[in-house]
Every structure is written in structure tokens, then in C-alpha cells.
Amino acid sequence: MFILKLTFKNLLRHKLRSLLTMLGITIAVLLFGLIQTVISAWNAGVAASAANRLVVVHSVSFIFPLPLSYRPQIEKIPGVRTVSWANWFSGIYIDEKQFFARMAVDPDNYFAVFPEFVVPDSALAELRRQRNGAIIGAQIAKKYKLQVGDIMPMEGDIYPGHWEMKVVGIYHGRDKGTDESQMLFNWNYLDQTMVERQPGRAGRVGWYIVDIEDPGERARISAAIDNLFANSPAETKTQTEKEFQQSFVSMSSAILTAINIVSMVIIGVILLVLSNTMIMTARERFREYAVLKTLGFSGIHLVGLIGGESLFLACTGAAVGVALTFPISAGVEQGLPSGWFPVFNVEVLTIVLAAGAALLAGVVAALVPVARTLRMSIVDGLRQVG
């Protein structure tokens, strides 16, 4: 109790220094939290991947389409439960700055293969019934104030011409990590329009999504699919959904590594700020520590005094930093261009890492002053001029 009281009183001895140290830790923890949130957002697609989903793309590049006729052949492979497909549509909605994923999807099975997109059955029935029906994520609906029945006019780029999708439902994510910023419209609208406008591009899908019964069978099933279309005009490359998503993230792996290094440097900054304060503090109080030793106080008491002060500074600074991470990351998300990060959440792991790093810095920063104080003889300490 006395150690706590003296620790607290010592903290208030140089109020400005304590405040600035805490502020330094707060800013460092906040930056660490924001950077880690950006990294998590970058990897959100990978994190949301399911082990039971395979993605089949053209072996040359996923920008080349595959024939729709592959579907029944893939379905016949033992272990395959459902086959669905999608095409990347892109297009321009309102203006070129409004970016979010727009895909034409198989209206019958797509939502069965992605159960994390929670949609009312009535909306699914409408999607199948309405040729230009579209189901949009809750984020899109909120951002553009869209409701069921509204028309979303689009200018095509990959698929040229004017398009009008009708909102027939709004999906919500099953959990916080689910992307709620996609527009998924009836694939038949794309295909039938292509028959009219560019018949050569009809009957083509961007990629297949294969739902398998046993994730342990993924290697065998992937090989079976690729073997099936070997030596054909459109050979396939089958990957797990995670590998498919990682192939996008890996394109920016150098940037991610650099960002990660910056976040590690920030941990170092926390340590330096705190160590500097603690070393100065202990040096000023060597004489007082010597008096305490003279009176019979042991090394444990001194460790408690110095360590307690260091930990209090680190933990208070970190707590404020963590508390600020939530509103500021929400502000950052608002400020980012639309669609940059469909999922931008501060993860529990980020908080644990930030708090753990601050705690570790609190302990490490106290090591040098504690060691010096314990090594110091009482006689030398009493001679010290504060």
C-alpha cells in the first residue's frame, strides 16, 4: 500500500514529464493500433476465407474467363457438394471514385456457398426471379441510402453499355469480419445482355467457386478439376480460397512488410520514451533510494517503486491509446476513399498486441534503473547529489 502511495506521489512530482511520457506512449500505441488495423484490413479477405471452398480460375490469369460448360463436369467429381460462379463486373456507379466490388453471381447457389452473407429467403427468390435483380451489402445500402426497389444505374467498362440493376435485397455479414460492401447481381442479366451485345462473350464465367464436403480432400479435388481440363483451350488452376486471396495480398507484400516494420519501430519508440524517463527519474532519486535502504527497505521494495512507476506510466498511456484507437480508426475509415478497405475493424489481437507491447516496455524500461539502484551501495547513494 505504501509502495503504491509513494509511487503515485512520485508520479506527480514532475507532472509535465509524466504527462508527456504518457502522451508519447498514447500516441505510439494509437499509431501501432491503426497500422495493425490497416494490415488486418488488407488481409481481411484471407482471414474470411473458408477451408471448404476452392476457386477455379483460368490457368494463365484469372482475367481470362472459363466456359460455363465446365460446371456440370466439376459437379461430377466425388467430394464436390456445390458449384457456383461469378464474374467481375466493375463498372461506374455515380462516378469513378465510387469503388466497391460489383459482381455478377450465379443466383441459385452463390449465397449457399457463401453462408456468411446473410440474406432473407424472399430476397433470394427475387434475385432468381428478376433478371436485373441485385443484392447489396448493408454498408453500400447505408452509404448510398439505397432501399429495396431502388435502381442502381451503371456504365459498364469491362462489359460496355448502360446497365440498370434493381436492388431486391440487402445482405448483412454473419460476423464482424464479413465484407458488407459488395453488390452481387443476377448473372443471367450479364449473360443475356452479352448474347445481345457481344455474343462471343456469352456463356463465360470469371471463376468457379467449388464447395467441397471435406476440406482434407482439397488437394485431391483440386488436382481432379485441373486434370479434367488439361490440354483444353481453357486450362484451369484450382486453389483454396485462402490461396486465391493471398495471391492478391502477396502483390503488395513488400508494402505490408514495410508497414509491419514501422509498427515494430513504434514499439521501440515506446521503449525509448519510457526508458529515458525512468533512467532520469531513478538518477534523481538515488539518494532517496539510499535512505530507504538505510532504513531497512529491501530490494523488492525498490523494484516495486521503480517498476510500479514505469508500469503505471506504460499502462495508463497504453489504455488511453487503445481507447482512442476505436474512434480514430472509425474516423480514418470514413476518410479513406470508398471501397479501399471493405472490412476495417480494430481486432482483439491488435489490442492485445498493443497492450502487451506497452506492458513489456514498462517492464524493460524499469530494468536498467532497477539494476543500477540495486547495485548502488548506500554510501554511494547518500553521496549522490539529486
Add this chain to the structure above:
Amino acid sequence: MEIPVLTNISFEIPEGEFLALMGPSGSGKTTILNLVAGIDRPTSGRVIVGGTDVTTLSESALAVWRASNIGFVFQFYNLMPVLTAIENVTLPLLLTKMNKKERAERAAFALEVVGLGDRIHHYPRQLSGGQEQRVAIARAIVSDPTLLVADEPTGDLDKKSAEDIMDLLERLNKEFRKTIIMVTHDPRAAEKAHIIRNLDKGELS
């Protein structure tokens, strides 16, 4: 290079005595005091206080021994600036098994003894030098040690405050039977002691 400070020093202080150690700066007075108080160790020889050879005690045992047997009075008071007078005086009692109430009563009594019963909640910065030294003396006697060691207790005080402090030490010696060893340069302070020893170039006379 090792520089000998004290050589062939041997002396005894009977219990209840008041000894003044005098001598020029650098003669080794404070070193003797530190050895007797167990905050420094001799390179050879023995220091026996109240039947205990303090040179044989481990650091932790020495800390416990100091807490219950020695009261310290320093030239520059060495009070904790962030603690009030009573909190400073309570410090040595935190290492005992006394409860909070007992500690508070005992510390208040010690401050009464030194004449600061009305200043118990004052911080050191709110006290004069003489009053700070009185708080330091209260801290030294609060755990009822047998031996008080005082290193230049009047060295940082004006004449009047120095006299008051010496009167207080004399009273502690006479009324409370405390054995006192005091290092001083001041002949008037030394007059209060029963025994005066001079130290010069590491030799005691």
C-alpha cells in the same frame, strides 16, 4: 588503487553514552559512523554493536538489523519530499508488524517528542531547516532503536536551530537512554557529548 581510510582503529562505547567524533574533513569520521551503522563494510576487522558482529551479516540480515537497532540522522535531513512529516516518520514502522493505527499513534508521539506535534501534516518544503531535522530525528527514534548515529546533524543549520537540535539529542540521551554517536565539526555541539574523540589521518585519539 585501494586507499586506506582507517587503520588500527579500536574503541568501545558503553550503552547510554553520547560520543562526539571530531576531526578535519577527510579524516574518516563518516566512515566510522557508516561502519558502526552497518551501511558500509570494513575490508578487515570487526564491528560489534550490542553483541552483534555486523560484519558477518548478509545484506538482507543487515537491513533487518539496521531497521530495528539503528536510528539515522543525516546532515541534509534526507526526508522524502513527497511525504508529509508524519508519513516520513512512519517509514521505518512500515517494516514492522504494527497496524496502521499503531503506526500513526507512534509516529505522532515521536513528532510530539521533537516538538512538532502541530506540524504533522506539513511537507518538508513547508518546514524550516531546524524543523526538517527534528522530523529526521523523529524518524530516527520512532522504531525505538538502541543506537542513534548522527552525521553532522547541525551542519546545515543556523546557530539557534543547531542549539535546539543539540538540546533535543541531549534529551534523548538523558531521558530516553539512547546511545548516540555524532560526527561534528562544531565544538559547541560536541560539548553536549560525554565523550569526545578526535580522528586525524585515520587515527583515533
